Amino acid sequence: MSTLYEHAGREQGLHRLEDLFYSKVLADSLLSPLFGRGRPQHVEHLTWFTAESFGGPERFSSKLGFRHLIDVHRGLHITEEQRSRFVELYLVALDEAGMPDDEPFRKAVRDHVEFGSAVAMQNSNATTEDELHPLREVPRWTWAGNRDTASQT
Numbered sequence: 502m503s504t505l506y507e508h509a510g511r512e513q514g515l516h517r518l519e520d521l522f523y524s525k526v527l528a529d530s531l532l533s534p535l536f537g538r539g540r541p542q543h544v545e546h547l548t549w550f551t552a553e554s555f556g557g558p559e560r561f562s563s564k565l566g567f568r569h570l571i572d573v574h575r576g577l578h579i580t581e582e583q584r585s586r587f588v589e590l591y592l593v594a595l596d597e598a599g600m601p602d603d604e605p606f607r608k609a610v611r612d613h614v615e616f617g618s619a620v621a622m623q624n625s626n627a628t629t630e631d632e633l634h635p636l637r638e639v640p641r642w643t644w645a646g647n648r649d650t651a652s653q654t
Contacts, residue, residue: 507556518598553639574621595607
């Protein structure tokens with residue numbers, strides 16, 4: 502069976518998805534304060550992260566490292582309303598990007614985004630290292646939509 506990364510169209514498919522998604526958050530009045538005017542490398546970094554999480558190359562970890570992700574979310578004070586909107590826009594972008602619409606894939610992506618946005622929200626509101634989510638590496642996702650905890654050592 503192919504990986505989620507392969508099923509999504511590899512780098513090209515995921516880049517198309519992340520580009521559409523990023524344009525949505527930058528234009529959204531609820532989310533744009535979190536993203537400011539945007540960052541030139543953000544779509545590339547989102548693509549690397551999703552690709553690695555879905556079984557593709559480990560570019561995010563090797564070039565940026567997970568601590569980068571923690572640091573960019575610290576102090577943003579993401580609300581539940583913003584987290585939910587983030588998930589909603591991601592799912593809309595899936596359709597617009599022409600991503601596969603089979604239920605196992607959509608469930609895995611939805612679970613991935615729900616989990617990741619919850620981690621980001623927790624980290625954005627943490628005032629100490631102890632309040633951060635314990636995740637310290639890019640999570641791996643399976644077709645079942647569950648994190649592969651074996652890779653979370």
